[in-house]
Amino acid sequence: MIPLLLFTATLGAVDKVEIGTASLYGFQTDNHMHGQEYSWLGSILPLGQLCGYIITTWLVHRVPPGKLLCVASLLWSILTTLYAACHSWAGFMVLRFLMGFIESAITPSLTMLVVSFYKKEEQPQRNAIIFAYFSSIINGFFAWIVGKIPDSAPLKKWQYLYLMTGVINVLYSLFLFTILPDSPMNARFLTPEEKYWAVERLASNRTGIHNKVWKWEQVSEAVLDVKIWLIFIFNIAINIPNGGLQAFGTIINSNLGFSDLNASLLTMPFGLLATSSAWFFSFIASRWHNRRTLVACIALLLPIFGAALVYGLPQSNVAGQLVGLYFMYFYWPPYVIGISLPQANTAGQTKKSIAFSLVTIGYAAGNLIGPQTFISNQAPKYTGGVVAMLVCYCISILILLIYFVVVSMDNKKRDRKYGKPEDVCNVVEGFTDVTDKNQENFRYTH
Numbered sequence: 001m002i003p004l005l006l007f008t009a010t011l012g013a014v015d016k017v018e019i020g021t022a023s024l025y026g027f028q029t030d031n032h033m034h035g036q037e038y039s040w041l042g043s044i045l046p047l048g049q050l051c052g053y054i055i056t057t058w059l060v061h062r063v064p065p066g067k068l069l070c071v072a073s074l075l076w077s078i079l080t081t082l083y084a085a086c087h088s089w090a091g092f093m094v095l096r097f098l099m100g101f102i103e104s105a106i107t108p109s110l111t112m113l114v115v116s117f118y119k120k121e122e123q124p125q126r127n128a129i130i131f132a133y134f135s136s137i138i139n140g141f142f143a144w145i146v147g148k149i150p151d152s153a154p155l156k157k158w159q160y161l162y163l164m165t166g167v168i169n170v171l172y173s174l175f176l177f178t179i180l181p182d183s184p185m186n187a188r189f190l191t192p193e194e195k196y197w198a199v200e201r202l203a204s205n206r207t208g209i210h211n212k213v214w215k216w217e218q219v220s221e222a223v224l225d226v227k228i229w230l231i232f233i234f235n236i237a238i239n240i241p242n243g244g245l246q247a248f249g250t251i252i253n254s255n256l257g258f259s260d261l262n263a264s265l266l267t268m269p270f271g272l273l274a275t276s277s278a279w280f281f282s283f284i285a286s287r288w289h290n291r292r293t294l295v296a297c298i299a300l301l302l303p304i305f306g307a308a309l310v311y312g313l314p315q316s317n318v319a320g321q322l323v324g325l326y327f328m329y330f331y332w333p334p335y336v337i338g339i340s341l342p343q344a345n346t347a348g349q350t351k352k353s354i355a356f357s358l359v360t361i362g363y364a365a366g367n368l369i370g371p372q373t374f375i376s377n378q379a380p381k382y383t384g385g386v387v388a389m390l391v392c393y394c395i396s397i398l399i400l401l402i403y404f405v406v407v408s409m410d411n412k413k414r415d416r417k418y419g420k421p422e423d424v425c426n427v428v429e430g431f432t433d434v435t436d437k438n439q440e441n442f443r444y445t446h
């Protein structure tokens with residue numbers, strides 16, 4: 001199950017990050033882009049996501065998550081191949097808006113599948129694998145292949161880049177239709193006995209099972225839940241740097257004096273550092289009981305150090321600038337750990353749909369804002385973008401600390417009111433479509 005979700009998330013992310021690599025191969029100049037037009041290409045995709053969530057919130061609740069993920073992945077892949085046929089800024093804006101609209105279904109579907117297959121304590125490490133930053137590694141490899149294509153080839157190098165990525169994604173999406181389940185009960189790779197135990201062991205999560213009945217009382221509870229809004233704000237703050245780095249990370253490398261090919265290859269360590277650190281910190285978060293937010297805060301000190309290096313060192317200090325840039329990608333572990341909090345702390349099918357959609361809206365909003373902090377007339381240092389990252393990392397720490405306090409107080413209040421929760425969970429109780437707030441034995445993870 002994990003490999004299927006990993007490749008789905010990774011290949012989809014490659015399409016997003018390779019816009020920076022395409023710029024090294026003439027994407028901006030060939031399409032006559034000026035001023036902030038390129039920055040808006042980075043922002044329009046999450047704007048499409050924000051619009052898509054109006055429909056996605058309902059779809060995630062009504063449509064089996066595996067089927068929804070397959071359809072979204074296929075449509076996204078087809079749009080990626082169309083980049084090669086587009087030759088205007090307006091055309092690319094339309095394409096990226098549509099891609100964002102479709103992508104609005106991907107992360108909530110992935111999140112629903114994780115909740116449907118894994119226990120609370122297993123979710124941080126599974127998230128770290130599924131949302132691994134392999135996209136930068138694959139993007140660097142694709143860029144190296146495209147860089148070897150002679151200039152006399154009939155198409156531009158950036159066109160080959162999108163064609164290659166799009167075709168691979170289309171083929172994988174078609175394969176996904178044949179094998180990806182919606183829940184353990186229709187997983188073809190499990191025996192009947194394995195299906196039973198796969199479902200039974202999830203009772204301890206107390207987060208219910210898939211239920212297509214839309215409950216407005218759960219909508220109200222989700223909207224009034226301060227924990228969901230804290231993670232929503234956290235996702236905005238942590239993803240402003242993400243949006244900027246996706247669009248400008250490769251360009252910053254190039255501005256340090258590296259050739260186009262070397263600049264694209266130097267993006268590969270981005271993915272290696274982000275992924276390995278996400279695995280490391282997620283492992284600690286899963287083992288250190290009820291300290292996920294504190295682990296994320298500690299991890300955030302690393303990108304703060306990196307952003308400070310990039311801001312403080314002169315552009316001529318290439319080694320120092322490169323080290324700082326690499327350290328900025330350590331923002332990924334806190335983001336991955338942050339995903340696990342609403343997964344563990346939200347019960348009730350309708351409430352989960354609202355919570356996961358709101359959290360992903362925060363992700364989209366941050367990615368929309370991020371590219372706009374990189375002002376074209378501030379190149380090559382992009383001081384505004386770097387300062388924005390520093391501020392956002394600090395805000396993220398503050399939000400996580402507030403979350404820790406809120407959840408700790410809530411758990412103590414529930415202990416006083418109901419007593420200590422029972423360790424043994426009745427199977428029926430664990431699968432009832434009841435929200436976390438209305439379960440006496442539910443205690444929140446922080």
